[in-house]
Amino acid sequence: MRFFLNWLLTAIAIAIATFIVPGIAPFGPADPWLSFAFVGLFLGLVNSLVKPLITVISLPLTCLTVGLFQLVVNSFMLELASWLSVNLLGSGISISGFGAALMGSIIVSIMCTILGVATSD
Template sequence: MNLIIRLIVSTLAVLVAAHLIPGVVVANFTTAVVVAIVLGILNTFLKPVLQILALPITILTLGLFYFVINVLIIYLAAYLVSGFRVDGFIAALLFGFVVSVVSAILGMFLD
């Protein structure tokens, strides 16, 4: 049950971020659900590998390269999901930030 609630929260966060940020397009609610699932899978399996491989660069940039990894994950999700489009680095960066903040706020109310 908790997994379904988290999926709904992530889906709402994706919809809010797509509504707020110009350059991010989510075609419909079903696409937002798929984006939430794909982002969850990529963040679970691919992101830790990328973080370990990029650890020297991340240390050198004092952690700022971590944002580049987030943007790459969002670009990959946009490539994998039809109906989800991100136009530009700044849009992807803001999308990741808004999704994180909205998920955290909605998660506080649900816990």
């Protein structure tokens, strides 16, 4: 049950980021909410499988930048989730560039935190 709640919250956070950041838009023939759900699913998978490895590899750079490099890692994870969603399922979000991905990942992180606190037990 917790997985589905996290998936829903991530999809809502991606939808909010899509409406706020001008360089991110729903892509594909599916309904936009379905696109947000696809990207939310892949973002959860990427964050649990790929992000720990990238975080360990980039640890020296993260320490050197006092943790700010994690924003770049989060941006790449959002880009990867978007790419996987579009290429595997045909629907997702399109991200125009790294700046849009950076802003989108910041907004998704903030919104997931806010929504997670609002729904915590």
